[in-house]
Amino acid sequence: MDDSSKLDSSDARLDALFLRHELEMFNAAYAASLDENRLSDWVEMFTDDARYVVISRENADRGMPVGLIYCENKGMIFDRAFALEKTAMFAPRYLRHIVGNLQILAGGRNGEVRARANYVVLQVLFDRPDAKLHQVGVYHDVFCRVGPSLKLAERRCVYDNLLVDNALCLPV
Amino acid sequence: MDDSSKLDSSDARLDALFLRHELEMFNAAYAASLDENRLSDWVEMFTDDARYVVISRENADRGMPVGLIYCENKGMIFDRAFALEKTAMFAPRYLRHIVGNLQILAGGRNGEVRARANYVVLQVLFDRPDAKLHQVGVYHDVFCRVGPSLKLAERRCVYDNLLVDNALCLPV
Amino acid sequence: MDDSSKLDSSDARLDALFLRHELEMFNAAYAASLDENRLSDWVEMFTDDARYVVISRENADRGMPVGLIYCENKGMIFDRAFALEKTAMFAPRYLRHIVGNLQILAGGRNGEVRARANYVVLQVLFDRPDAKLHQVGVYHDVFCRVGPSLKLAERRCVYDNLLVDNALCLPV
Numbered sequence: 001m002d003d004s005s006k007l008d009s010s011d012a013r014l015d016a017l018f019l020r021h022e023l024e025m026f027n028a029a030y031a032a033s034l035d036e037n038r039l040s041d042w043v044e045m046f047t048d049d050a051r052y053v054v055i056s057r058e059n060a061d062r063g064m065p066v067g068l069i070y071c072e073n074k075g076m077i078f079d080r081a082f083a084l085e086k087t088a089m090f091a092p093r094y095l096r097h098i099v100g101n102l103q104i105l106a107g108g109r110n111g112e113v114r115a116r117a118n119y120v121v122l123q124v125l126f127d128r129p130d131a132k133l134h135q136v137g138v139y140h141d142v143f144c145r146v147g148p149s150l151k152l153a154e155r156r157c158v159y160d161n162l163l164v165d166n167a168l169c170l171p172v
Numbered sequence: 173m174d175d176s177s178k179l180d181s182s183d184a185r186l187d188a189l190f191l192r193h194e195l196e197m198f199n200a201a202y203a204a205s206l207d208e209n210r211l212s213d214w215v216e217m218f219t220d221d222a223r224y225v226v227i228s229r230e231n232a233d234r235g236m237p238v239g240l241i242y243c244e245n246k247g248m249i250f251d252r253a254f255a256l257e258k259t260a261m262f263a264p265r266y267l268r269h270i271v272g273n274l275q276i277l278a279g280g281r282n283g284e285v286r287a288r289a290n291y292v293v294l295q296v297l298f299d300r301p302d303a304k305l306h307q308v309g310v311y312h313d314v315f316c317r318v319g320p321s322l323k324l325a326e327r328r329c330v331y332d333n334l335l336v337d338n339a340l341c342l343p344v
Numbered sequence: 345m346d347d348s349s350k351l352d353s354s355d356a357r358l359d360a361l362f363l364r365h366e367l368e369m370f371n372a373a374y375a376a377s378l379d380e381n382r383l384s385d386w387v388e389m390f391t392d393d394a395r396y397v398v399i400s401r402e403n404a405d406r407g408m409p410v411g412l413i414y415c416e417n418k419g420m421i422f423d424r425a426f427a428l429e430k431t432a433m434f435a436p437r438y439l440r441h442i443v444g445n446l447q448i449l450a451g452g453r454n455g456e457v458r459a460r461a462n463y464v465v466l467q468v469l470f471d472r473p474d475a476k477l478h479q480v481g482v483y484h485d486v487f488c489r490v491g492p493s494l495k496l497a498e499r500r501c502v503y504d505n506l507l508v509d510n511a512l513c514l515p516v
Contacts, residue, residue, distance in 0.1 A: 014354070014358075017361055018357055018361070021360070021361055021364060024446075025447070027445070028445040028446060028447045029447065031445050031462065032445070032447060032460075035462070035482070094401060094504040096462055096464075096480045096481065096482070096504050097445065097462065098442060098444045098445065098462055098464060099444060099445055100442075100444050120464075122464065122477065122480045122504070124480070124504045124505050124506060126506070128506075129505065129506045129507035130477065130505055130506075130507065131477045131479075131480040131504060131505045132477070133477070
C-alpha cells in the first residue's frame with residue numbers, strides 16, 4: 001500500500017473527526033450564547049425555516065406534539081427570544097449549559113446531518129443562593145450547511161423533568 | 173522533510189484521535205441505551221467474560237470488593253438487566269447520563285485499552301416533579317476489540333454518593 | 345488537485361483537531377487531579393508566573409477584581425493548595441468535576457492559546473448521604489507551552505452560584 005491509498009482509506013475516518021469537531025464547536029457556541037444571554041447570536045444559529053421545539057419526554061414519547069415552545073421558522077424563534085425582554089416579568093437568573101454525549105446518527109439528503117446530545121441546564125436565581133438543575137434532556141437535531149457555516153434546521157429539546165422549575169423564560 | 177515522512181510522524185497522533193473518537197462514540201451510545209431503556213443493546217456492549225461492577229468510592233478506595241452490583245460475565249450482566257423487569261417492583265423513572273472527562277490511560281496487552289471517564293446520572297421519578305442527582309462517579313474501563321467493534325471487558329462504576337437515592341434498579 | 349496539496353489544505357484543520365484533543369486531555373487530567381486530591385499534580389499544571397483566580401460571576405461581570413481565591417504565581421498556588429492540609433479544619437468530602445463545552449477562542453502572542461470551558465463541581469460531604477451541586481461556572485483560560493507540555497498561564501474560574509455551599513476549601 002503506498003501513501004496515497006493509505007490517505008484515501010483514512011479520508012472517511014478523518015471526515016468523521018472533522019464533522020464531530022464542527023458539531024462540538026457548534027454546541028459549545030450555542031450554549032455560550034445562551035449562558036451569556038446573547039440572544040441575537042443564538043437566533044443566528046438557525047436556518048430561515050428552522051423548527052425549534054421544547055417538549056416534555058412524556059409527550060414526545062407518545063407522539064403528542066404539544067410543547068412548551070413551538071417555533072416553525074426563524075421569525076418565530078426571534079420573537080420567542082425577544083418577546084420576554086419587552087413584555088415578561090421574570091426573576092433575574094444565570095444559566096449554565098452542559099452539553100455532552102454527542103452522537104452523529106446519519107447524514108441525510110442534501111448534506112443534512114442528524115445528531116443528538118444530552119444537555120443539562122443549571123440555573124441560579126438571584127434571590128436564592130444555590131444552583132439548581134433547571135432542565136435535563138436531549139437535543140434531537142438536524143444540521144445543514146448554509147454557505148461555509150453549519151446551522152440548525154431543527155432542534156427538538158426533549159426534557160425529562162415533569163415540571164420545569166420556575167417558568168421557562170429563556171430558550172434551552 | 174517530504175510529505176511521506178510528515179505523514180508518518182503524524183500517524184501516531186492521528187491514531188490517538190481516532191481512538192478517542194471511538195471511545196467517545198462508545199460512551200455516548202452506552203449512555204443512550206440506558207437513557208432509552210434499551211437494555212438488550214446495553215448488554216451487547218460487553219464481552220462474553222466481561223466484569224461489570226458498581227461499587228462505592230468508600231469501598232473501592234479501601235480495596236473492599238463488595239459493591240451494589242457484581243457481575244463476572246455477560247450472562248450475569250444479562251440477568252441483572254432483565255431480572256428487574258420481571259421480578260422487581262420499582263417506581264417508574266427517567267434516567268439521563270452525562271459522561272465526560274474521558275482519559276485514555278494506556279494500551280495494554282492484546283490490544284486492550286484502559287480508560288476512565290466521569291459520569292453523572294440524573295433521575296426523574298414519575299411521582300416527583302424535579303430532576304435529581306442520582307449517582308455521581310467514575311467509570312474505570314478496559315475496552316477490547318471484538319471483530320470490528322469495541323466492547324467493554326471491564327467497567328467498574330465507582331460512585332461518590334454515600335447513599336444511592338432510591339434503590340439502584342437500573343444499571344449505570 | 346494532487347495528494348500533497350490536499351494534505352496542505354487539511355493541515356490547518358488537523359492542527360485544530362490536535363489542539364482541541366490536547367486541551368481536552370489537559371482538562372480531564374486537571375479534573376482528575378482534583379477529584380483524587382492529588383494537589384501536587386494540580387500545582388504542576390500551572391506555569392511559574394500563572395494567575396489562578398476563583399471569582400463570582402457577579403463580580404466578574406462588573407469588573408470587580410475581588411474573588412474567593414486570588415493567586416499571582418505558582419508559589420501562591422502551592423500555598424493555597426497545601427495551607428488547608430495543615431491549618432484548616434474542614435469536613436471530609438469527595439469532589440467530582442465535569443468539564444464540558446470547550447471553546448478555543450484564539451491563539452495569541454508567543455503561542456498562547458485562549459480557551460474556555462463550562463464546569464460543574466459535585467460534592468459529597470461525608471456526613472450527608474447525597475451529592476450536591478457545589479459550584480457551577482466557566483473557566484477562562486490562557487494556556488502556553490512549556491517544553492513539550494501545555495500549562496496554564498491563567499485560569500479564571502467564574503462561578504454562577506451566589507453562595508458557595510459549605511466553605512470553599514479545595515481548588516476548583
